[in-house]
Amino acid sequence: MQEMNNEKRPLIVAFCCNWCSYAGADLAGSSRLSYPADVKIIRVPCSCRVNPMFILKAFQRGADGVIICGCHPGDCHYTTGNYYARRRMSLLFSMLDYLGIERERTRVEWVSAAEGAKFSAVMNDFASKVAALGENKRLEDLRCKE
């Protein structure tokens, strides 16, 4: 959590696929649709590139929420990429829930290149939910906290 004017700010890592959701984020930007600065975007070629290692590494390093954005199933630039991502993330996040990690810390969202408004709405909603949960205590690595 960043110490920003003394109220806790959540840190959110967003993996965005280059062809759709990253373009959606750009559209949200060009339409000046704001969302919290706590959301930091990492560009990946496709949502199927996101490895569970990256997600757990993000939580370990202090992220409070991780969201994976990809193209709508059927619209993937690589035809089948997001189908695999859909299965992997469903199983992974169901396992994290099984281990007692709060469900609202993880999320998958399909955003097309034309849905700037949706991207901004999703990020605002996700950021507020994660902030409501408070600091990530269950998947934290104390060595990474100051």
Place this chain on the structure above:
Amino acid sequence: MQKIGVFVCWCGSNIAATVDVKKVADVLRLEPGVVISETYQYMCSENGQALIRNAIKENGLTGIVVCSCSPRMHEATFRKTAESAGLNPYMVEIANIREQCSWIHKDMDEATEKAIVLGRSAIAKLKLNAPLTSGESAVVKRALVIGGGIAGIQSALDIAEAGYEVDIVESSATIGGNMAKLDKTFPTLDCAACILTPKMVDCAQNENIDIMTFSEIESVKGFVGNFKVQIRRKARFVDEKKCTGCGVCMQKCPSKKGKNEFNMGLNNRPAIYIPFAQAIPNVAIIDPEQCLKLKNGKCGLCAMQCQVNAIDYTQKDEIIEREYGAIVVATGYKPISLENFNEYGYDTYKDVVTSLELERLMNAAGPSDGHLVRPSDHKEPKVITFIQCVGSRDTSGCGKPYCSKICCMYTAKHAMLIREKYPDTEVHVFYIDVRTPGKNYDEFFRRAVEQYGVDYIKGMVGKVYEENGKLMVQGSDLINNEQVVIPSDLVVLAAAIEPNPSVRKIATMVTASIDTNNFLTEAHAKLRPVESPTAGIFLSGVCQGPKDIPETVSQASACAAKVVGLLSKDKLKCNACVAHSDETLCTGCSVCANVCPYGAITYVDKEFRIGGGKTETRRVASVNEAVCQGCGACTVTCPSGAMDLKGFSNKQIMAEVDAICKR
């Protein structure tokens, strides 16, 4: 030793307004490995790039980070800049501090803090970049045009003109599309057939163009330069090579009750028919649902009559596979269905028609041989009322939210032609706003009002109901603030247009992105309007958005120019960020090949020295760099991490995660 240059762009005030660019540059200068950190107003400008070039040369930089706009915008530009300064183009990383930072955060400190974090993340990634060289793949010198309307025809002609082979795949029995159905075309009122059929004939005679009608795309594999497309040639039960188009079979065919789709179902056609006189190919086709022979084995008259015995009842669908370097989507449009608009009585009253049906009624080759009559009793209509924006500009869910762009012009055209041919007919047009922008368009519309006396009523029609034989059109007249009811003989609806329904299936096959209204999304709305973001796929005509014939033709020729630009290359630079397998870690378990959408992974047995002079052969994965598109699905299914992606490697992404989360 890493020598990294950081270049922070102001982007005029786009970034500098909410991000303290000086502070970003200063903080990033302290990052380990950074030797130079500069800011400039317009990094993508000529002297911005010169600044980068000189910095690379003077400091012998091993990599650069540009904090600027989205990589989707100028990554290619800055890679070229680096390459021209002798630096490998893939040693460039972009931090998106405009669309994803300065434009969406108002507070200066917050935005600056975020820009610094994004900069650090790009630096962390750059440190793990390796110089990459993109491989090359051959280009098949043939283009595919999906759709045979004016868009497809124009693109095909221009591509063939440049000397390349083109295949047109058209789903209906003839090329010509919707334009062939029109009577006259605006703004110059020349007859549609007169300007279209010569182009259709050119297509048929051009030896570079191969026309496949009554065919559909079955599957598309591969990628730009190397598309493998399966085309289903549906059975037309007539041998195209033999049939001379004499039409004898059409007269003799006893089953005459078929709905003539070409005339929008306003009249009938026999089971075996040629869609319209100037059809290309001018070859008959049998409708299997209507032909007695195909349905229950009786009849067979047409086969007997045909002198060149071109009829073959046993013809089956045939699938052929061909390779293409580029694909042009020109699937065109169709009017929306009006089932959600029963307030206009389209389904209940026969004399409420759509504009396309009116085109057929007015067309000399139409069901009424050019004599405008009412479909119900074939009498001449004395009062005709047009209704604009039926289903367009409608966000209530029944229609389309967009303006269909062409209805104002073609309605003015219809009104003008009717007033000219039948001067004593009253013509009223209910409109919201008449949109006739561009050269000679508004003058055309004003001629309809001033010279031909068409009555334009500003206001929408509430409902249409029948009363003692007349169609009562009740609408509001906002200028006179009255509710007017016009008893009319014929009501014409300017229905909204929507893309051809088959486009969604085609978009999935060619992985072109498509929006919620089923229009294909262009690579860039202003700068790259005729290309899809998917390389090698081009958009021609209404499949990309509502447009009229002049715009369609200009977009079709633009597509052709782009295709010729692509096909003229012998080799195509492939994507350099492809997967590669670390042979020491790979166990050959072949889990990765299961997920590769392009079949780029094969397995080879390789000799490995295992010490002591002995060797063992092991089964390892090998990636065909020309086929791999770099999606990364295989890197996650590979448990040992042997499979990794150049440019987006596991370590690079983890480094970005660390940089972002570091406090």
Place this chain on the structure above:
Amino acid sequence: MQRIETAMIEKAKALLSSGEVTRVLGWKKGELGYDVEPCVFKSEESLKDFCYNVFCGANLSKYLVEESKKEGKILVFLKPCDSYSFNQLIKEHRINKENVYTVGVECQGKVDPYKLKENGIEMVDSAVETVDTVTVKGKEFKKEEIILGKCLTCTKKPLSYDDIISFNEKREPVLDRFETVKKLEAMTADERYAFWKDQLSNCIRCNACRNVCPACTCTKCVFDNDNSGIASKANSDSFEEKLFHIIRAFHVAGRCTDCGECSRVCPQHIPLHLLNRKFISDIDRLYGEYQAGEDTDSKGPLTNYTTGDVDPSDVFGGNN
């Protein structure tokens, strides 16, 4: 049940003498009765130490990865659960089938030595087994009381064998294998978090689970490979305890045949099979029944898809 062991020894001797196989992979008696260990017998006389009894819980298929690379054919005895692992390794080209002669053997459930300890039986030297009971040191136990967790829920059938030595009908499973998973899912998130925090905190990263697991056959595991980014030899924080087991379970998801070896060998008795079974129950619930190892060519659920798969946002079944 004694007949099975003698039949197996005869079979081994016959094949060894006929030269069809050069080695036999089976179990060898240890000092104590339950201290049975997998062993490769190279000659007929060495077969005198060969044994097959209630303590042979070990799954032999993973040894074949290395053994099948060597010259000559090897005879292996596969219990029904081992045969699924064998099939999965064949599917992943880790075993070349020509060098292996498989014999399916009957299994009516293997004894869990720790449960014997709980019943006060120590220093066991031998046991007499019938289909439903085991008598040890004169005390008779019902199989349900003392067999391994994985055998209580075993529904496995012998698969892919060149020969089979089986005399009796297989016992019915006593427990539904997803029962504990369902119980855990029914708990609240806090309870689940506490349960797993307590269990995983015992993990000493001895890697026994990884080394025994037939699906974990990477030449260099990501946790040993410094280049992988998550390399770690020990759990120096509660996070890494979870990281190791989540990533390991994810890597074998869709490939784990639920052979239960990981829980059997864990010195700290952590119920690791509950993690893999959670993935299996999710896969069955979301993408349709799938048993890894049932065949040698089907695509695993994580390397397959249907366009109509459920959306991740609606996956959280059950309550809270």
Place this chain on the structure above:
Amino acid sequence: MDRKEQAKLIKERSGTDVRKCMKCGKCSGRCPAYAEMDIKPHQFVSYIEKGEVEKLLESKSLYTCLSCFACVERCPRGVAPANVIEAVRQEVVRAQGGNKVQAEKIPETINEAIPQQLLVSMFRKFNK
């Protein structure tokens, strides 16, 4: 409450976003009670958008509007003029307890032809 305040309240109470109106006039085109209205449905929407409330409060249309919702049903932009009229009517009816419908007159006006919805909405004008 000044006029601007009142207009804002009416807009909220109507629950419809009047700025969505593209001034096409379809609502008035469908309105069966158009002839008896001094201010037409499309005018309600544009006046309330500009905040000019006086004319609306005295308008006769408040009581000739049948609340048949034809205008709401077919508006291409999802605007609901009838709700605006309803909101203005509430403002008037609730403001000074005026009673536009005399109870004794109701029996004669009722006949089988009246649509049931009309009867119900008429009672709403009856001050409770």
